[in-house]
Every structure is written in structure tokens, then in C-alpha cells.
Amino acid sequence: MDFKAFMKNFHFATARISHCLAVLTLSICTVIMTQTADADSLKKLRARLPGQISGWKAEPEDRIFDPTTIFSYINGAAEVYKAYNMRHCLSRRYINPNGPPIILDIFDMGSSEDAYGVFTHDTDGEVMDVGQDARYRPGWLSFWKHRFFVSIFMEEETTAAEKAVKELGRAVAAQIPTKGSRPSILLLLPQEGLESESIHYMHHPIVLNYHFYLADENILNISSRTDAVLASYHREGQKALLLLVLYPKTENAVKSLTGFLKHYLPDADKTGAALLENGKCAAVRLKNRLLAVVLEADSRELAESLLKSVKHNPD
Amino acid sequence: MKKSKRVITRRDFIRTGSYAAVGGLMGLPLLSYAADKKTQKSRAVLIRDNKILEPGGSLRKSNLEEIFDEAVTTLLDAEDPASAWRQLVQPTDIVGVKSNVWGPLPTPSHLEATIKKRLMAVGVKEQNIAIDDRGVRSNSVFKKSTALINVRPMRTHHWSGLGTLLKNYIMFVSTPWMYHGNACERLGAIWNKSHIKGKTRLNILVMLTPLFHGVGPHHYSRRYTWPYGGLIVSTDPVAADATGARIIQAKRHEFFGKDRPISPPPRHIEAADNKFDLGNSHPDRIDLIKLGWQKDILI
Numbered sequence: 001m002d003f004k005a006f007m008k009n010f011h012f013a014t015a016r017i018s019h020c021l022a023v024l025t026l027s028i029c030t031v032i033m034t035q036t037a038d039a040d041s042l043k044k045l046r047a048r049l050p051g052q053i054s055g056w057k058a059e060p061e062d063r064i065f066d067p068t069t070i071f072s073y074i075n076g077a078a079e080v081y082k083a084y085n086m087r088h089c090l091s092r093r094y095i096n097p098n099g100p101p102i103i104l105d106i107f108d109m110g111s112s113e114d115a116y117g118v119f120t121h122d123t124d125g126e127v128m129d130v131g132q133d134a135r136y137r138p139g140w141l142s143f144w145k146h147r148f149f150v151s152i153f154m155e156e157e158t159t160a161a162e163k164a165v166k167e168l169g170r171a172v173a174a175q176i177p178t179k180g181s182r183p184s185i186l187l188l189l190p191q192e193g194l195e196s197e198s199i200h201y202m203h204h205p206i207v208l209n210y211h212f213y214l215a216d217e218n219i220l221n222i223s224s225r226t227d228a229v230l231a232s233y234h235r236e237g238q239k240a241l242l243l244l245v246l247y248p249k250t251e252n253a254v255k256s257l258t259g260f261l262k263h264y265l266p267d268a269d270k271t272g273a274a275l276l277e278n279g280k281c282a283a284v285r286l287k288n289r290l291l292a293v294v295l296e297a298d299s300r301e302l303a304e305s306l307l308k309s310v311k312h313n314p315d
Numbered sequence: 316m317k318k319s320k321r322v323i324t325r326r327d328f329i330r331t332g333s334y335a336a337v338g339g340l341m342g343l344p345l346l347s348y349a350a351d352k353k354t355q356k357s358r359a360v361l362i363r364d365n366k367i368l369e370p371g372g373s374l375r376k377s378n379l380e381e382i383f384d385e386a387v388t389t390l391l392d393a394e395d396p397a398s399a400w401r402q403l404v405q406p407t408d409i410v411g412v413k414s415n416v417w418g419p420l421p422t423p424s425h426l427e428a429t430i431k432k433r434l435m436a437v438g439v440k441e442q443n444i445a446i447d448d449r450g451v452r453s454n455s456v457f458k459k460s461t462a463l464i465n466v467r468p469m470r471t472h473h474w475s476g477l478g479t480l481l482k483n484y485i486m487f488v489s490t491p492w493m494y495h496g497n498a499c500e501r502l503g504a505i506w507n508k509s510h511i512k513g514k515t516r517l518n519i520l521v522m523l524t525p526l527f528h529g530v531g532p533h534h535y536s537r538r539y540t541w542p543y544g545g546l547i548v549s550t551d552p553v554a555a556d557a558t559g560a561r562i563i564q565a566k567r568h569e570f571f572g573k574d575r576p577i578s579p580p581p582r583h584i585e586a587a588d589n590k591f592d593l594g595n596s597h598p599d600r601i602d603l604i605k606l607g608w609q610k611d612i613l614i
Contacts (some may be wrong), residue, residue, distance in 0.1 A: 079474065209579070
């Protein structure tokens with residue numbers, strides 16, 4: 001190699017290394033900036049939280065948990081929050097000498113989609129007008145707004161504590177000025193017969209298996225790169241459960257369809273439908289990068305009608 | 316996904332009827348497989364006392380000691396508690412009592428103290444007894460233990476369906492989250508690890524105020540506990556857990572007024588039987604002795 005060629009290669013290599021270093025530096029900066037922004041966001045909200053409410057007074061010290069330390073705080077369920085990309089959790093206890101402690105947990109989920117998603121993990125309870133969606137069950141209020149999922153829990157149920165929990169919920173929601181958007185995959189759900197309280201948004205297979213145990217392997221390849229929504233339907237006295245999974249690329253959807261047919265519906269007919277052992281019908285259909293699966297329907301007609309009415313994704 | 320492994324799907328469970336049965340063992344799939352395999356029955360004692368809890372909910376300590384002794388004595392066909400415990404441990408044993416400190420529903424400290432008293436009555440030295448939960452991996456007594464006593468309250472659990480005696484050993488591994496997949500089905504594998512296997516002499520499932528349903532991140536509300544006033548005692552953790560699971564399921568059915576299976580289904584109980592061979596989960600293979608208060612026994 002002559003000197004000229006050597007220098008040309010040298011400059012080329014140097015340029016590539018510089019480019020790689022620049023990309024690496026940018027990535028590190030982005031991660032640091034995102035983490036800082038997360039912490040700032042929760043920090044700002046924390047500064048606005050009420051110090052007392054209806055006779056309950058905040059303890060002097062709040063606690064902040066990250067995706068690693070959250071396991072020391074929440075035994076068991078912490079993985080749900082991790083499955084929805086939890087960034088931080090702020091925990092504050094409110095004390096009243098004449099009542100049970102009230103625990104406020106604010107989870108910064110990083111995105112409104114994930115805040116909505118973790119809210120849909122448990123939608124039992126009475127609908128309340130707090131935040132963007134809220135539920136109250138005996139002893140526990142939960143709601144989501146913007147990128148935050150908020151849980152307010154009383155250690156023992158009393159009328160006064162219930163009133164304080166609801167007031168605290170409204171006060172916290174009022175301190176979150178921005179509203180968030182729901183996941184766009186929800187727009188693809190057919191509206192007729194949709195039981196809106198049954199919607200579960202997810203992008204982790206453990207969440208699907210929690211709501212509807214499908215298989216001991218991730219046969220639908222649900223991951224952080226996919227959006228999925230599970231919803232119940234009730235049409236003319238018949239019920240069905242529909243799952244939509246939106247993949248990054250059509251080939252991912254095709255591969256998942258193949259795996260699903262192989263492991264779950266090997267007896268599907270050419271339309272993708274099969275009769276299950278419990279007398280229900282299951283059916284699957286591919287629409288570009290969207291896989292629509294009726295996991296269970298009371299009749300084949302309902303399964304087919306649901307699949308037909310699934311809206312096409314923007315592709 | 317591993318290509319060589321056969322994928323177990325919901326349809327496998329539907330075929331065995333475990334997702335369809337009502338009033339049976341909802342949430343304990345594939346139990347029928349296990350029933351066919353085993354020939355030897357396990358004994359479990361369920362004992363209850365309707366006066367064990369004060370009206371305010373505090374524990375009557377003497378009643379607890381009494382039913383605990385009666386359960387262990389009956390379980391081992393012994394004449395008295397001392398001779399029963401002599402069947403379980405030797406004076407030379409080093410004994411770890413694996414307890415549970417979960418805030419809302421811990422193992423009652425008086426039960427821990429009673430176990431310690433009974434061990435010392437057999438001749439086990441005090442310095443050779445430790446009661447621990449989250450620190451078992453670094454506890455010097457547990458590290459050199461020759462025997463384990465397993466004690467914890469029964470409750471629902473977000474990932475495993477139920478917090479059971481089988482699940483209580485998750486603190487013996489450094490990576491508990493590795494066992495959370497598929498409703499913690501693989502928990503039984505922990506019991507076959509060399510530092511655990513064969514050491515457990517007695518399992519005590521505390522059913523005084525079990526938690527039959529969980530809400531919120533902390534998975535607890537007093538509303539979903541009830542004064543059952545019981546203990547389940549067995550040398551077989553699977554038999555004790557399966558019995559407790561049936562009671563919890565029956566309570567859910569009664570409370571909600573409809574079929575509401577334990578969610579997620581506590582697969583680890585069946586798997587401990589079927590896959591890890593740790594005991595019997597099927598009622599046909601459990602010789603269940605019921606003592607004491609029978610009202611609303613739910614099994």
C-alpha cells in the first residue's frame with residue numbers, strides 16, 4: 001500500500017471512529033438527559049403535592065424508587081410497573097392520629113401510553129372523575145394523567161379516610177396540568193359491542209398471560225417493540241375476547257402468525273378459525289403488520305364478524 | 316423462543332378441564348396428571364379455633380399454642396408435642412425457621428416463638444436456631460442448617476396467584492425474579508437445590524386471617540381477609556398448599572358470588588407435584604384431617 005492509499009484509509013478510519021464516538025456520546029447524553037428530565041418531572045410534581053389533606057398530614061420524608069429499588073418497596077407487583085417502563089416512583093405517607101395511614105404512590109411511566117397501560121392492568125371498581133380515568137375500590141383509588149399513574153391506598157377503610165383519599169386524588173390530578181394521549185392502537189378496535197372497561201393495553205407477554213394465559217412461551221412475540229390491546233366484546237348475547245398486536249414490520253407479524261398457528265391453532269381451517277375444546281371458537285387474521293386474534297368467541301360467526309370489523313392500521 | 320421445547324398452551328389446560336371446572340380446583344391446572352402418578356398419600360392437618368382471634372383481631376396466644384401443638388401431634392401420631400418434635404429434629408440439628416415478614420400479613424411472632432420453644436425442648440441449642448426471611452442467604456445458622464421449618468401465612472400474590480409455603484423459599488435464591496415467569500411455575504426447582512433439598516421437616520401454613528384477593532400495588536386490603544382461624548400443618552408442602560388453595564378458591568367463590576378463579580392460577584403447586592416431585596397436590600392423594608371448629612370450613 002502506498003502512502004497516499006494509507007493516508008486515505010487512515011482518514012476514512014478516523015472519520016468512522018469520530019462518527020461512532022459522536023453517536024455514542026449523543027446516545028449517552030440522550031439517556032442522561034432523559035433520566036434528568038424524568039427526575040425533574042416528578043420533582044416538580046412533588047413540590048406541588050399537598051402537605052396535608054382532610055386532617056391527614058404528610059410525613060416529612062418522601063421516598064423515591066427507581067426500576068431496581070422498586071422491588072424493595074412493592075413486593076411482587078413491581079414487575080407490572082417494570083413491564084410498562086416505569087422510570088421512578090414517589091411514595092408519600094399521610095398520617096392522622098385518628099385514622100389509618102394513607103399512602104400516595106406516583107409512578108412516572110415515561111409516556112402517557114404506558115401510564116394508561118399500567119392503569120388498565122386493573123380496571124375493577126367504581127368509575128370516578130379524577131385524572132383521565134380513575135377507579136375506586138374499597139381502600140384504593142387509582143388514576144392516570146399525562147405520564148403519571150397514581151395510586152392512593154388506605155391501610156384500613158374508614159369513611160373519613162375514604163373521603164381523604166378521594167380528595168387527595170383530585171388534588172394530585174389538579175397539579176398535573178397536561179393531559180396525555182391514549183395508545184393509538186385503541187383506534188383499531190371495533191366499536192360495536194366493545195366493553196370499554198375490559199381494555200388492557202400492553203407490550204409485555206407477562207401482562208397478556210396475567211389477563212389471559214395463552215402459552216408458556218411468547219408465541220406472539222409481544223415485546224417493547226409491539227403494541228397490543230386485549231378487549232372483551234358482547235354482541236347480541238354472545239361474548240368474545242379480541243387481541244390486537246401491532247408489529248414494527250409486516251414480516252414480524254407474519255412470523256408471529258406462523259408461530260401462533262403452529263402452537264395454538266394447528267387445527268385452524270383455511271380462514272384461520274378453529275373450534276376449541278371448550279366449545280368456543282378462536283380465529284386469527286393478518287392485516288399488514290397488525291395481527292388480530294379472537295382468543296375466544298361464543299360462535300364462529302361472532303369471531304368472523306369481529307375480525308372483519310377490525311379497523312385497518314395506517315399502513 | 317426455543318424450538319426444541321414443546322410449548323404448553325391454554326388449550327392443554329382446557330383439555331384437562333382445569334379452565335372449565337366450576338366449584339372444583341379452578342386455577343390448579345393439570346392436577347389430574349399428578350393424581351395418576353403418585354401412589355403414596357400425604358397427610359395434612361387442618362385445625363381451626365373460632366376463639367383464636369379477639370373481637371378486635373388480636374391473637375389469643377395460648378389458643379395458638381394449643382392448636383399448633385394439637386396439629387403437630389396429630390400429624391405425627393404422637394402422644395404429646397415433645398415426642399412429635401423428637402420425630403422431626405435431633406438435638407444436634409441446626410435449624411432454620413423460614414418465616415415471612417410481609418408487612419400487612421406476617422407470620423405471627425408468637426408462632427415463631429412457639430416453634431423455637433418446641434425446638435429447644437427437644438434439645439436443639441438456642442444458638443443453633445434462627446428465624447429469618449429476607450436474610451436467609453446471609454444468615455450463618457441457615458448457611459449451615461441441617462433442618463428447616465417452613466412457616467408463613469397464606470395470601471394471594473400478584474405473580475404466583477398465591478403466596479404459599481412453596482413460594483416461601485424464593486428467598487433462598489439470589490435471583491428471585493428468575494422464577495416469576497408463567498405465574499412462578501418453577502418455584503419447585505428451588506426446593507431441589509442442594510442447599511435446600513431434603514432439609515424441610517415441617518410446613519405450617521398460617522390460615523388465621525388469609526388474604527383471598529389483592530388490590531393495588533401493595534396487593535392488600537383488610538376487606539379481603541377473613542377470620543378463618545386455622546393452621547394447615549404437613550410434612551408435604553404441596554399437600555398443605557393445595558389444601559390452602561382450595562380454601563382460598565372457595566372463599567373467593569363465596570365472597571364474589573360467582574366463579575372468580577385465583578388469578579393468575581397458582582401453577583407452581585401443580586408443578587411442584589408433577590414436575591418437581593415434591594409432594595401431592597390432588598385431594599385424592601391427601602389424607603386431610605380436620606380438627607376443631609368446623610363451621611364455614613370451606614373444604
